[in-house]
Amino acid sequence: MVFIYTVVLIPFINFHLTDPHSFQRIKDTMGIDIKNRIVLNQPEESSSHHFLTKYVLHFSDTFLFEKGDADFPGQFIRRHSIAGLGLLYPYQKWLILTGLGWLLLRLLTKKDLRLVFILFLLLLFPIADSLTNDKTPFATRSYLGVLPFHLLIAFGFFGIYQVLLKFLKPTLALILVFSFFFLLALNSGTALLQHFWINPLTTSDFWGWQYGPRDTMKYFLANKNNYDDLYLSGEFNAPEIFLKFYDPENTCQNKCQIGDFWRNPPILNPQRRQLFSLSPEYLVNSGLKSRFLVKNTLYYPNGKIAFLIGEVVK
Secondary structure, eight states, X not given: OHHHHHHHHXXXXXXXXXXXXXXXXXXXXXXXXXXXXXXXXXXXXXXXXXXXXXXXXXXXXXXXXXXXXXXSTTOOOOSSSOTTSOSSOTTXXXXXXXXXXXXXXXXXXXXXXXXXXXXXXXXXXXXHHHTSSOSSOOGGGOGGGHHHHHHHHHHHHHHHHHHHHTTSOHHHHHHHHHHHHHHHHHHHHHHHHHHHHHGGGTSOSTTTTOOSHHHHHHHHHHHGGGOSEEEEOOOOSSTHHHHHHHOTTOTTTTOEEEOOTTTOGGGXXXXXXXXXXXXXXXXXXXXOGGGEEEEEEEEOTTSOEEEEEEEEOO
């Protein structure tokens, strides 16, 4: 098994040894250039203080049970968790504490050292995210916590069952535990469904699920024969992928591009027929709002204007 695992790792190791951009994500998030050993964009406080502060935040009520990632104070990216919910349901905190108590008791009385691994995972899960320069915890870098927390929740149910056995018959104790589990699952499912439907109202903007490129490209493709250049703006992650994804056959014939005349004024060319898709903020900042002829307006699910599609007139 070790040999097979090593063989599988060969492409991964080769990529990181040969590709000059292999550690770019580490450089972006941690401010460290692995190859040149240059530290960039360091946090204002010391590295150790930053690490410890952020590490502890991963165990806070705010992050785990109240606001999660999306609503965490200071966080502006909205797509990493469901707005209005913590990463875990509030009632699960008590099951986790019960499960942790059961685990520690079993370690002390039964010497079951296999359970130490769960504690190890519990202490390990915040480390990767705490090493980054971001000040707030990120749910997407904390996935490892899913396993130990849910094992502790299961242990919590089992611990409650064992306590009930001391006072009730096994059948009745089992019925009570399953009834308790069913009611909690029903309540959790209902809450999750409600937030699932309202989530697009708060997580669809530039820093959310990046709503808009699909409808923009649909409009661009329908009007591509009327223009020389069609520009999609926005601080999207890898925005060029939208051009390829929504026009895989390149029917736009390279007319569709990424850019805007606010951050890159030279792209504005009065000698060419140009169509732009900009957010209201970009348009205002450009100083050309009075000359912008709106052809189409795209709205976010909450009714706010997402993009204005139009031309710059003389």
